Amino acid sequence: MDEAAFLESYDPTAYERPSVAVDLILMSVVDGAPSVLLTRRDQHPFAGEWALPGGFVGIGESLDEAALRILAAKARMSDAYVEQLYTFGAVDRDPRTRIISVAYFALLPADRFAAALKSAPELALAELTVLWPGETGGPIEARIGDGDPLQLAFDHGAMLSLAVRRLRGKLDYSGIAFALLPQRFTLRALQDIYEAILDTKLNKPAFRRRMLDRGWLEATGERETGASFRPAELYRYRKAEGEQ
């Protein structure tokens, strides 16, 4: 039997198969706090609880395409930094039936995050409180305004937690922080991102040196406007070689 004949006779329905979904962790740093966008579920299961936006993977689209489609549909948003995080496959993670979920996270600058929030009324902004230092890992809390910590549907709490861990791990290593900033930004704004995500105070001169020595930043010559004091220089991110 040659390959073509084999393909013809292959029966993809022979075994019972799980469904595959994508869940999106839409993150930003808003007013110095790491934040995500959540939806309130109106359907079973977990009706009334908060969940990550997500959807099933179509038979004709790749995982990445599914993530971008959901990003566009739920957050009216294309062109963001999107990265696959982890695949969650516990048997009972969804009470309906067997659903494997591939978690992606997307990073947005605060202004585009606010725009997504405004144009998608079913989304709510939740601030994250990380209860562990460094990359230890562990549970985190999400709350809307100054309310109580939210109860998250499915294993979405674990997804959030892992996203923060990954973010902390890659922050100083890759250019991921710049996905959270507008195209032109001050060193102070960059430091604010670092401090929000790592939940630490950083020394300003030392931070400045480290960033400039890295060679990723390009001075634009332009300066901040609107400040009642010395305006800071605006920088631009110049991708390192080998970076996407």
Add this chain to the structure above:
Amino acid sequence: MDEAAFLESYDPTAYERPSVAVDLILMSVVDGAPSVLLTRRDQHPFAGEWALPGGFVGIGESLDEAALRILAAKARMSDAYVEQLYTFGAVDRDPRTRIISVAYFALLPADRFAAALKSAPELALAELTVLWPGETGGPIEARIGDGDPLQLAFDHGAMLSLAVRRLRGKLDYSGIAFALLPQRFTLRALQDIYEAILDTKLNKPAFRRRMLDRGWLEATGERETGASFRPAELYRYRKAEGEQ
């Protein structure tokens, strides 16, 4: 409609769904070279080419369970360091039908690697040649003995490449190197692992200090035997807190 009623009426067969598979990257360091175990495919597609051992995910098992089952079945092996790597979901990655594959990698000490190889005759040992420095990423070559680079089925070449990248990235950061060593080992053996995976020469005294200062190593008081010169002290890995 309450939740129970909803669950009863949910129809999981409503949409066409992809199949989900797990592929295993069984790695070790053998004679100073990073190596993997491959199988020669005897079925279509890609019959005659080399592939990673893998299998479909059962409807009643989690992804991790599937990975361990395949590890036990193909390599006669349980109790190894196993970690999920990435999920590959391109539409055309398998010509049969839509198959999403979750790649896992497993790390084994050289002696147990050899045992797996002996007890599983369909597996072959392939040495890896990494063509890029550091964590740049890019293609890698796998060859059996001193033959030509193998042609790998599906996107298994990309899986291998990503596994090496992850391994390099986590090596100095986590206790992952100890999964490639027997329970008791010399500092020299540990350094050999580092040099094989990073493909660099390391300074011995500096390496020694770094490792001991890290607090992960526990001297056993025992010494290597069989050497015709000063025997090295045997150390044991003491897991850091927060590490699995």
Add this chain to the structure above:
DNA sequence: TGACATATGCGTATGTCGCACATAAGTAAA
């Protein structure tokens, strides 16, 4: 001219590097 945040200079601490040397066991010759 004062207020304020950005930006820089400089001494210090910390950690790593790498060479040189001391140490220990086994081997072989005296």
Add this chain to the structure above:
DNA sequence: TTTACTTATGTGCGACATACGCATATGTCA
């Protein structure tokens, strides 16, 4: 049985690079 030799492990120490943090200079607006 003693002694010297071989070889790789293990340590001492100075050089170097990097990062830290304080103090100070700079620049713009009110």
